[in-house]
Amino acid sequence: MIDLHLMQETLRACFGSALADDPAFVEGAARILCACCTEETDFGGASGRMEDYLFNSLYERLGPGMTLRLPGGGSRRVRMSEIPTLADQCLYPLFASLPVLPAYYDRVYAWWLKTGSFSAMRALSLRFRSYLPEQDQRMIERIVSENVPADRQAAWFSDFGG
Numbered sequence: 001m002i003d004l005h006l007m008q009e010t011l012r013a014c015f016g017s018a019l020a021d022d023p024a025f026v027e028g029a030a031r032i033l034c035a036c037c038t039e040e041t042d043f044g045g046a047s048g049r050m051e052d053y054l055f056n057s058l059y060e061r062l063g064p065g066m067t068l069r070l071p072g073g074g075s076r077r078v079r080m081s082e083i084p085t086l087a088d089q090c091l092y093p094l095f096a097s098l099p100v101l102p103a104y105y106d107r108v109y110a111w112w113l114k115t116g117s118f119s120a121m122r123a124l125s126l127r128f129r130s131y132l133p134e135q136d137q138r139m140i141e142r143i144v145s146e147n148v149p150a151d152r153q154a155a156w157f158s159d160f161g162g
Contacts, residue, residue: 001034001097002033002034002093002094002097003093003096003097004026004027004030006093006096007026007029007033007090008020008021008026010089010090010092010093011025011026011029011090013089013152013155014086014089014090015058015068015078016068016069016070016071017071018068019058019061019068022061025057025061028053028057029050029053029054029057029090030093032046032049032050033046033050033090033091033093033094036049036094043091043094043107043111043115043117043120046091046094047084047088047115050090050091051083051084051087054083054087054090055080055083062078065077066078066079085118088115088117088118088119089118089119090119091117091119091120092119092122092123094119095108095119095120095122095123095127096123096126098123098127100127100128100130102131104128105124105128105131105132108120108123108124108128109124109131109132112124118147121140121143121144122156122157124136124140125137125140125141125157126157126158144156144157
């Protein structure tokens with residue numbers, strides 16, 4: 001089961017409050033992930049479906065310019081090239097819903113190695129840390145410190161209080 005609060009906070013980090021406060025947007029994203037919460041979870045399929053969902057939902061809600069209104073009154077355009085990265089970020093609630101068992105650790109770890117998924121890294125670091133070798137934990141911390149803005153690093157290593 002996908003935690004709706006975690007899904008909402010994940011979407012808020014990606015798109016801001018205007019979209020994250022839309023229950024239909026949050027529930028739609030959660031439904032994509034719920035469909036993948038099985039023993040046969042296909043992370044690649046979930047990623048592709050999330051990309052499609054985000055593109056279609058953003059286009060529908062924001063129009064062809066896909067421009068987000070920012071809290072300070074400004075705006076930001078969501079580019080097509082960002083959709084795969086945003087979809088990966090939105091996979092985190094799926095990884096967070098998995099039982100902390102070796103079989104799931106192995107699958108998330110394999111997905112991380114195959115794709116470089118930041119959401120998989122985050123889940124490994126937060127949820128599967130007891131299985132993660134120390135050198136991999138240090139590597140994840142280094143990757144985050146080099147690629148995530150400093151003001152967002154502490155939040156990256158939390159479940160948004162969820």
